[in-house]
Amino acid sequence: MTQPIFAYITHKNGVADDSALELIVAAKKIDPSAPVTAIVCGDGAELDAVCTAMAAVYPEVWKVSSPALAYPNAEVVRGVLVNLLPAGAVTLAPHDTFGMDLSPGLSVKLNAAFVPDVVGIEGVDGVTLKAVRQEFGGQVSTHIHCDMASGVVLNIRSGVFQADDSKASGAVVDKSGQAGDCKAKRRFIEVVAAEVGDVDITKSDVLVSVGRGIEEQENISIAQELADAIGAVVSCSRPIVDAKWLEKARQVGTSGKTVKPKVYIALGISGSFQHMGGLKGNPFIVAINKNSKAPIFQVADIGVVLDLLEFVPELTEKIKEMK
Amino acid sequence: MEILVCVKRVPDTAENEIVVNGKGTDIERGDLVYSVNEWDNYAVEEAIQIRDRVGGSVTVVTVGDGDSEEILRREMAMGADKGILLSDDAFNGSDGRGIASILKSEIEKGKYDLILTGAQADDGAAQVGGMLAAMLDMPYASLVNKIETGSGNTIGIGREIEGGNQEMSEIDLPCVLSIQTGINEPRYVGIRGIRKVASVEIPVHGAGDLGIAAGSVGAAGAKVKRVDYFVPPAGEGAEILEGSSDEIAEKLIELLKSKGGIK
Numbered sequence A: 001m002t003q004p005i006f007a008y009i010t011h012k013n014g015v016a017d018d019s020a021l022e023l024i025v026a027a028k029k030i031d032p033s034a035p036v037t038a039i040v041c042g043d044g045a046e047l048d049a050v051c052t053a054m055a056a057v058y059p060e061v062w063k064v065s066s067p068a069l070a071y072p073n074a075e076v077v078r079g080v081l082v083n084l085l086p087a088g089a090v091t092l093a094p095h096d097t098f099g100m101d102l103s104p105g106l107s108v109k110l111n112a113a114f115v116p117d118v119v120g121i122e123g124v125d126g127v128t129l130k131a132v133r134q135e136f137g138g139q140v141s142t143h144i145h146c147d148m149a150s151g152v153v154l155n156i157r158s159g160v161f162q163a164d165d166s167k168a169s170g171a172v173v174d175k176s177g178q179a180g181d182c183k184a185k186r187r188f189i190e191v192v193a194a195e196v197g198d199v200d201i202t203k204s205d206v207l208v209s210v211g212r213g214i215e216e217q218e219n220i221s222i223a224q225e226l227a228d229a230i231g232a233v234v235s236c237s238r239p240i241v242d243a244k245w246l247e248k249a250r251q252v253g254t255s256g257k258t259v260k261p262k263v264y265i266a267l268g269i270s271g272s273f274q275h276m277g278g279l280k281g282n283p284f285i286v287a288i289n290k291n292s293k294a295p296i297f298q299v300a301d302i303g304v305v306l307d308l309l310e311f312v313p314e315l316t317e318k319i320k321e322m323k
Numbered sequence B: 001m002e003i004l005v006c007v008k009r010v011p012d013t014a015e016n017e018i019v020v021n022g023k024g025t026d027i028e029r030g031d032l033v034y035s036v037n038e039w040d041n042y043a044v045e046e047a048i049q050i051r052d053r054v055g056g057s058v059t060v061v062t063v064g065d066g067d068s069e070e071i072l073r074r075e076m077a078m079g080a081d082k083g084i085l086l087s088d089d090a091f092n093g094s095d096g097r098g099i100a101s102i103l104k105s106e107i108e109k110g111k112y113d114l115i116l117t118g119a120q121a122d123d124g125a126a127q128v129g130g131m132l133a134a135m136l137d138m139p140y141a142s143l144v145n146k147i148e149t150g151s152g153n154t155i156g157i158g159r160e161i162e163g164g165n166q167e168m169s170e171i172d173l174p175c176v177l178s179i180q181t182g183i184n185e186p187r188y189v190g191i192r193g194i195r196k197v198a199s200v201e202i203p204v205h206g207a208g209d210l211g212i213a214a215g216s217v218g219a220a221g222a223k224v225k226r227v228d229y230f231v232p233p234a235g236e237g238a239e240i241l242e243g244s245s246d247e248i249a250e251k252l253i254e255l256l257k258s259k260g261g262i263k
């Protein structure tokens, strides 16, 4: 394969995101011998720090510096990348809230193919890239064949390509001069921090977490009673917060809290990657779900395939009796 | 404000177990319950609220077959003024880019200030809105969970980013926004509401009406093709507790005790 490969590096406070080390691993699955270039956009000392760190991993680092890039506004970054990337480029970005903002439009502007939320790369056959994706909240997987003759943009799911010990003493090349005017029709104002709740779920060793399988707002009490009986705190998945049944501060996941409990009891949670992304530290996971094929059973330690509305009250009763 | 909302009919994963068919060519669709993509409902609700605040109209559009008409009617029962169905055999097998270019052709026939999509649909791709914006040369923002309309040619928006933090920006109109769940509380649609719009005519536009060249969309025009559906072999996976619910509860209590899960 002769197409050049690029990895877009996201960073914050002068530190590269974990995805920076994962993208190069994904890139090597496309072409083990291709030199991969990291692209880092930003401003000031923080940008320099990230470039230096990336030069220890990537054989080449393109640095793009501008006050307009001090905050990563995907509308600005897309314009920069369109100016910098050569025809036929293979471009990797993380499938996070920045990559979701950047990449679909980037692929159109580059006239390249786009494969979102990639969870596997099986290699290249001529100009066909073979990748793996998931659909229906992770319930089924699909093999994807992608025509990358005029380039491709890939958004890579975080955590699936484990960082290896890639080392380099790469050159940092300043590309700021070719970046263009860094203007966009969307202007960043500020980041408003997520609201703080009454309960800090990150402080609890044991979480009883409710998902959409709880079905009704009134049923939250079933989870609360179990939590009370075992000395746990109630957390939840996103749909419970969307429905305003519990406050946002109780949400576990990429757009909620990152928790590191010892024990995590998931009631009626399917196990989407955005939910599991908030669960760290390798807890003991118990999943109670009536669908034996729910993706959460692939990551849980213990599974109970039953209707939680019947089983959980029974369980709580037994625990109370025992005490 | 003239608002267009792009919606999709999808199998309801909360109601269905998704099973791959024998040959792996598709999922078993026979008994599936379909509904409007979860994210799209929030987008339509938001559009209706904006219209009610500042005036204008809400149009819902979908690319699909005849069955997709029912979801357009559902969104019209919510309060959308108009529905458009984009349907043609030539559209079958389109990739995300194909869908976006079909929508683009329809959008260029009208004049819209604001175009909304759901943040993602059943395939978790989150791609059509961003592609559409790029094709139309309009600014884009994904995962929008707040919209502030003012006067003038810009609106204020919030994007939900990692950790539930909110990124506030100002964006020029016309623009394309993909809407994240939780931005509002979509209203309930009853049978009566659906009956009211049951006889409203929904125009159907095909490739010819939209001036789309055969072969540029559909399977022929797709750079990205789904080869099959499969379920990966279960790895380690969970140990599933067996027995009566009584026995399961007892085993579970023992396990929880040993892991420090009962205090």
Ligand SMILES: Cc1cc2nc3c(=O)[nH]c(=O)nc-3n(C[C@H](O)[C@H](O)[C@H](O)COP(=O)(O)OP(=O)(O)OC[C@H]3O[C@@H](n4cnc5c(N)ncnc54)[C@H](O)[C@@H]3O)c2cc1C
Binding pocket: A097, A137, A210, A211, A212, A213, A214, A215, A236, A237, A238, A239, A240, A251, A252, A253, A254, A255, A256, A257, A267, A268, A269, A270, A271, A272, A273, A274, A275, A278, A288, A289, A290, A291, A294, A306, A307, A308, A309, B013, B014, B119, B120, B143
């Ligand atoms: C950008 C982005 C960020 C996101 N961030 C987050 C996040 O931070 N956190 C998060 O949780 N989600 C997040 N999501 C949403 C995520 O994709 C899923 O939609 C969500 O996690 C699903 O929640 P759930 O598992 O509760 O619901 P579902 O996926 O609907 O699962 C419900 C489960 O309950 C089971 N069930 C139903 N009834 C019963 C019963 N009576 N007894 C037992 N089991 C039952 C079903 O079998 C099913 O497996 C995000 C999405 C996007 C696009």
